Amino acid sequence: MNALSKDEFFYGHKACAGCGGSLAVRIALKALGERSIAVLPAGCMSAVGFNFPQLCFGNNAIISTFAGTASMLTGIRAGLKAKGIEDVQTVGFAGDGGTADIGLQALSGAIDRNDDILYICYDNEAYMNTGIQKSSLTPFGAKTTTTPAGKNIHGNMRPKKNMFEIAAAHGIPYAATASVGYINDFISKVKKASGIKGTKYIHVIAPCPTGWGISTDETVEIAKEAVDCGTWYLAEFENGEFRLNFRPKEFSDIGEYLKKQSRFRHLTDEDIKIIENSRNAKWEFIDNNFKK
Amino acid sequence: MARKFLSGNEAFAEGIRLARPEVISAYPITPQTIVVERLSEMVEDGSLNSEFIHVESEHSALSCAMGASAVGARAFTATSSQGLLYMAECLVYASGGRFPIVMMNANRSTALPWNIYGDQRDSLALLDSGWIQAYAENAQEALDLALMSYYIAENKNVSTPFMANLDGFVLTHTYEAVDVPEQDAADKFLPPFETENKLDLSKPKNMAFSAGPASNYIFKYKEHLGLLNAAAVINEAEEKFYKIFGRKYPGLIEKYLTDDAEYILITLGSISGLVKDVTDELREKGGKVGMIRIRYMRPFPNKEIAETVKNAKAAAVLEKDISFGNEGTVFTNVNSALKKSGVNIPVSDHIGGLGGQDISRADIENIFKNMKKGLSDVNFIGIGGDRP
Amino acid sequence: MRPYLREKAPAAFDEIPEFPSYEAGFLTTKNAGWRNFRPIIDTKKCKGCMQCYLYCPDGVISEKDGKAAVDYDFCKGCGICRKICKFNAIEMEAEI
Numbered sequence: 001m002n003a004l005s006k007d008e009f010f011y012g013h014k015a016c017a018g019c020g021g022s023l024a025v026r027i028a029l030k031a032l033g034e035r036s037i038a039v040l041p042a043g044c045m046s047a048v049g050f051n052f053p054q055l056c057f058g059n060n061a062i063i064s065t066f067a068g069t070a071s072m073l074t075g076i077r078a079g080l081k082a083k084g085i086e087d088v089q090t091v092g093f094a095g096d097g098g099t100a101d102i103g104l105q106a107l108s109g110a111i112d113r114n115d116d117i118l119y120i121c122y123d124n125e126a127y128m129n130t131g132i133q134k135s136s137l138t139p140f141g142a143k144t145t146t147t148p149a150g151k152n153i154h155g156n157m158r159p160k161k162n163m164f165e166i167a168a169a170h171g172i173p174y175a176a177t178a179s180v181g182y183i184n185d186f187i188s189k190v191k192k193a194s195g196i197k198g199t200k201y202i203h204v205i206a207p208c209p210t211g212w213g214i215s216t217d218e219t220v221e222i223a224k225e226a227v228d229c230g231t232w233y234l235a236e237f238e239n240g241e242f243r244l245n246f247r248p249k250e251f252s253d254i255g256e257y258l259k260k261q262s263r264f265r266h267l268t269d270e271d272i273k274i275i276e277n278s279r280n281a282k283w284e285f286i287d288n289n290f291k292k
Numbered sequence: 293m294a295r296k297f298l299s300g301n302e303a304f305a306e307g308i309r310l311a312r313p314e315v316i317s318a319y320p321i322t323p324q325t326i327v328v329e330r331l332s333e334m335v336e337d338g339s340l341n342s343e344f345i346h347v348e349s350e351h352s353a354l355s356c357a358m359g360a361s362a363v364g365a366r367a368f369t370a371t372s373s374q375g376l377l378y379m380a381e382c383l384v385y386a387s388g389g390r391f392p393i394v395m396m397n398a399n400r401s402t403a404l405p406w407n408i409y410g411d412q413r414d415s416l417a418l419l420d421s422g423w424i425q426a427y428a429e430n431a432q433e434a435l436d437l438a439l440m441s442y443y444i445a446e447n448k449n450v451s452t453p454f455m456a457n458l459d460g461f462v463l464t465h466t467y468e469a470v471d472v473p474e475q476d477a478a479d480k481f482l483p484p485f486e487t488e489n490k491l492d493l494s495k496p497k498n499m500a501f502s503a504g505p506a507s508n509y510i511f512k513y514k515e516h517l518g519l520l521n522a523a524a525v526i527n528e529a530e531e532k533f534y535k536i537f538g539r540k541y542p543g544l545i546e547k548y549l550t551d552d553a554e555y556i557l558i559t560l561g562s563i564s565g566l567v568k569d570v571t572d573e574l575r576e577k578g579g580k581v582g583m584i585r586i587r588y589m590r591p592f593p594n595k596e597i598a599e600t601v602k603n604a605k606a607a608a609v610l611e612k613d614i615s616f617g618n619e620g621t622v623f624t625n626v627n628s629a630l631k632k633s634g635v636n637i638p639v640s641d642h643i644g645g646l647g648g649q650d651i652s653r654a655d656i657e658n659i660f661k662n663m664k665k666g667l668s669d670v671n672f673i674g675i676g677g678d679r680p
Numbered sequence: 681m682r683p684y685l686r687e688k689a690p691a692a693f694d695e696i697p698e699f700p701s702y703e704a705g706f707l708t709t710k711n712a713g714w715r716n717f718r719p720i721i722d723t724k725k726c727k728g729c730m731q732c733y734l735y736c737p738d739g740v741i742s743e744k745d746g747k748a749a750v751d752y753d754f755c756k757g758c759g760i761c762r763k764i765c766k767f768n769a770i771e772m773e774a775e776i
Contacts, residue, residue, distance in 0.1 A: 001734055008682035008739040011754065012707040015737065017714060018758035023737040034681070037491055039359070050501035053689045058682055058705035060491040062362055062499040065381055068355030071347060075315060075359020075367070076491070078343035082314035082365050088493065106355065109348030183734055209758075217759030220735050390699040451699060489699040496704035503700060510696040518698075 003191055004030040013056040014048040018216030020180045020206030020223060021045055021122040025093050027183060028120055028202075031190040034059055036089035037080075039073050041098045042066040044129040044208075045122070067102045069094040070110035073117040089118060089194055096123040096137035099203075100161050107201075111170040114198040120190070121163060121201070124208035132211040136161040139231070140278065141271050142263045144211075149266035159278060164203050168237040173198035175237040179205040181224025185234055185245060205232050213262025222260060229257040230279045235290060242290040254279060293477075293537075298470045300463040301326035303431035304370075304396050304456070306470070307438025309340045310478035313368040313394075314485075315360035317345040317353045321375040322408050323460040324398040328370055342368075350375040354382035354395070361391035362499060364490040366442060369393065372460060373400035373414045380418060386453045387422025388515060389500050390489055392445035393453045394438070395423075399561065399612070400460040401647040409648020410460035411612035412561065416589070416621040422515060424454045424522050425589040427560045429546075431468040434458050436539060439478060443529040446485050449521040459562040459612075461648070473537055481536050523591045544593035546585040547600055549575060553582030555663040556601050558626055559610040560586040563651055567610070570656040581660055592625055598633030606638045606663040610656070612645035619670045638666040644673035682739070683707050685753065711738070715757035717772035723747045725769035732761035732770065 009029035015022035021044050029036060038061040040046040046063040049056040064072035069092040077090050094103055099121040110117060126144045127133040133146040139160045143149040147156040167175040174196045178186040186204055193200035207223050209216045226232040229252045234245040255272050258264035267275075298306065305327045308316075316335075318328040334340035343360075347353045350371050357367035371379060376397055386393055397415050401407040415425060424445065428434040437456045445454040458464050473481075491497050503511050523544060530541040548568055550556055559567055564585040574581045584600055586593065601607045607630075611622040618624070623641035630639065642659050644651045655673050662671070683705030690696055726747045733741040733748060740751040741761060748761075748769075762770040 001730060004734075009705075011683040011705070011739050012685075012709075012711065013738070014711070017737075017756035018760055019737050023735065026737065026739050027734075034496075035493060037363075047502065050498055052501045052503040052507060052700070052702060053691075053706060053708050055498035055501060055702055055704060055706045056683055057498050058496065060493065060496045060498075060704060062359075062491060063501060064359075065351070065355055065385055067351055068358075068382065071317075071352035071355035072359035072362075074345060074347070074352075075317065075356035075361075076363050077359075078315045078317075078345055078356070079360035079363035079365030079367070082343050082360070083363065085363075085493070105348055106352045109352055112348070113346060180735075215759075216756075217763045219737070219758070220760055221763060388700065489701050497701045498704050498706070499701040501700055501702070506691065507696050510693055511700055514696070514698055 003187055005033050007034060007058065009058040010049065011056055011058065012054065014051065015044065016210050018209045018219045020208060020219045021095065021124055022048070023180050023219070024120065024122040024186070024204045024206045027187060028091065028190045029059060031187050032089045032091055032194055035087060036091055037061070037076055039064050039069055039076065039092045041069045041094050041103060043095045043098050045093055047129050066098055067106055069098060069103050070106040070117070070119060073119065074110050074113070074115045077116050091118045091120060093120050093122060096121065096125055097127045097135040100136045100163050108170065111167060111172050111199045111201070114173070116197055118193050118200045118202070121203045122206040123203060124206050124211060126211050128208045128211045137163065140275060141267050143266060144263070154266055154268065154271055164235065164237070167201040168242065171240070172201055172237065175201040177203045177233060177235050179223045179227050179232060179234065181220050182227060182234060189236070211263065214260060225252060225257050228252040229254045230283055231257065231275070233286060244286055244290040244292055293474060294472045296470055296472050297467050298431055299326060299465050299467050300431045300434045300458045301398070301465065302330055303435040303470045304438050304458060305330035306472050307435040308368055309334050310439055310473060310475060311442045311482055312366065313342050314365040315343045315345065315357065315367045316369070317347045317356035318369050319347050319350050319353045319371070319375060321372045323400060323464045324370045324372040324396065326464065327396055350379040351382055354379045354386060357393045358382065358386050358389060358391050361393050362491055364485065364487055366485040367393045370396040372398040373402055376414045376418065377402060380421070383418055383421040383423060390451040390515065390518065391453055392451055394441045394445060395453065395455050397455050397457050398460045398464045399457050407647040408460070410462050411646045411648070412457070413613040415455060415457050416613040419589055419621060422452065422519065423590065424452055424519065425457065426454070426587060427457045427589065428463060429562055429564050429585060430463065431470050434463065435470055435472065436533065436541070439482060440529045440533055443482055444522055444525050446487070447525045448487070450518050450525050451487065451489060452518045452522060457561065463562040477536055481532060519591050526588065543596070544588045544591065545596045545600070546587055548583040548585065550582035550584060550600050552580060554580040554605045555660055556582045556584060556604045556607045557610055557659060558584045558586065558597065558607055560589065560622065561612070563610065563645065566651070566653065567656055570653050574657070574660060579660065586622065592629065594629040594632060597626060597629045598635050601630065601637065602633070602635045604637060606666055608640045608642055608659050608663050610642045610644060610659060614643050614646070638668045640667045641670040642673060643670065649674060685710065710753045711756050712753055715755060715775050717757045717759060718752065718775055719750055719755065719757065719759070719761050720771045720773050721748050721750065722769045722771065725767050727767055731764050735760050735764045
């Protein structure tokens with residue numbers, strides 16, 4: 001907590017009550033401090049933060065095109081460098097769609113160039129701003145407005161794209177996963193990233209009460225539970241190596257985690273078994289490939 | 293001043309070097325590539341001190357340029373055809389954000405069918421994107437436009453991005469002798485970029501925000517005024533340019549033998565060189581003919597065109613584009629200009645040069661001949677007259 | 681420092697900026713009306729651990745005399761603070 005600025009840089013915004021994305025943005029900016037320039041693409045956080053004349057960022061902030069978070073960050077960084085300004089954090093906050101779908105090309109380009117930027121993906125696992133449509137980070141089985149759950153199809157039938165390992169595969173200087181349920185871990189990763197030169201990528205799970213079908217006070221708990229039941233994990237990639245930050249002694253019940261959320265309520269026992277198996281396979285990979 | 297033998301692309305790159313952009317982002321596309329190749333060489337050899345960003349697409353090229361502009365850095369990019377269309381979203385974003393970025397567009401046909409040769413459907417399809425649009429005739433003008441573009445775009449009453457168009461291959465790849473100004477003189481002409489429209493560490497801003505129905509129309513109106521204001525600043529830039537470099541430019545349009553002309557051909561871009569030749573020949577035979585070269589499609593020279601053709605018997609437009617299902621875009625704009633000024637003469641439209649189609653002397657002579665018939669229709673050069 | 685409410689919002693033609701860029705942290709409306717339940721802090725139970733401040737998505741909780749205090753102008757009443765509090769120092773009270 002002492003690592004955070006007392007200032008509030010994201011205040012008075014119109015995000016839904018209990019929004020995990022706004023918590024991630026608020027905390028990251030408090031970790032980065034006032035000399036940070038934030039880029040937010042068209043999406044939830046820009047829609048709720050920048051409605052002239054209600055402007056909710058206390059620091060310098062700008063909306064980019066939906067696909068252009070990383071490329072605008074690159075331009076800002078290059079412009080600052082040309083002006084001889086170095087002691088500034090340039091940070092992007094894009095959602096799962098803005099990162100793993102439409103913004104992936106620009107993000108890949110920025111990592112490839114090793115531009116000195118911090119890119120934070122606040123992952124609420126669907127296009128929430130437009131009304132809960134499937135993105136490539138929507139998990140298997142989730143009901144969205146474009147993956148309805150019916151007799152024939154039980155919601156989204158594809159697993160979640162692994163953005164953390166995609167970023168790592170570029171040979172990025174630093175990548176990490178986080179959860180707003182483990183906020184101190186997220187803060188320390190943002191802090192750590194801010195001290196590293198080159199491209200940094202942090203992928204933070206940020207539940208959306210509206211889209212996940214939980215009550216507004218459950219955001220933090222469910223984000224913690226995602227880690228505790230093993231469908232999400234806290235890890236870092238640095239110097240070409242993966243490192244696991246936290247391994248639950250025993251996974252909490254995955255079915256219980258799923259059934260708390262109305263987006264998963266239609267799942268059959270077989271569906272849950274598929275999710276459990278894929279979790280186990282992932283953890284086998286982690287145990288074999290990630291340092292402890 | 294040095295005299296060099298340069299292609300249009302190279303001349304433009306020299307002009308950009310003299311303008312000292314702080315950030316260059318570009319993605320290669322034929323026939324624009326030479327510009328960014330030359331600029332990267334200049335960065336390498338130290339003759340240009342600029343951040344050169346190898347973006348992975350045109351969309352990112354312009355998005356990156358906007359980021360640079362948003363912290364008050366002078367930014368440049370270049371593209372063509374499909375690339376221009378791919379970055380279309382960023383075009384309206386840059387103009388709405390009032391970022392005075394300069395972009396060179398090598399005019400090229402748009403797919404399908406694929407074609408790399410010059411026509412102007414790419415830029416004219418984006419005429420409404422809120423950018424200043426200039427069209428160069430030759431390599432010297434290309435260089436001079438590059439230098440003047442920042443002066444115009446960055447004026448605080450304008451603050452509008454600038455698209456400088458060079459006809460693909462015909463201009464981008466044709467070599468001419470070009471006067472290249474010295475850096476000292478260029479610096480005397482072009483002041484450093486200053487703007488209030490930027491992220492500022494001492495006075496933080498929220499930028500590129502949403503504005504609902506209560507204020508959106510006011511922002512849009514102010515954007516429109518910015519583009520209209522460019523007309524006066526273009527004249528101011530050209531006067532200052534003449535004082536420093538001794539080359540005179542005529543503003544939004546160039547008039548060629550129009551004073552007593554009864555028949556006036558209106559065109560734009562590099563084809564005007566050939567039109568001038570044909571006009572000279574017809575003049576020798578006693579024909580009272582003249583030409584208008586539109587140098588700026590935005591802001592559009594409504595009054596200048598109407599004033600120039602008002603005493604003519606007829607006019608025609610020769611353009612390398614077609615708004616499918618209607619007529620050429622330049623024709624639409626010219627007719628609107630004449631209507632608003634009460635000029636009621638027959639005007640015909642001649643679509644030529646699509647996908648690099650050759651426009652011959654005979655084609656241009658034919659346009660002048662047909663003007664005398666007083667027709668106001670849309671004609672495709674090379675397509676038989678009996679076709680609908 | 682934090683964004684704060686201004687007395688007047690720019691609305692007239694001349695008050696609207698030339699460009700879509702404006703002073704950071706310029707607030708013109710509150711969020712209080714969104715709330716169905718209001719968090720009430722029992723200052724006797726509150727130990728000032730400030731976990732509620734840490735996890736508040738709206739940043740409306742601050743420390744006042746060693747205890748948590750809520751800015752009701754911008755609290756949306758999500759209740760995360762109540763769930764986070766280990767000392768049961770926060771109750772949610774229905775707004776009338």
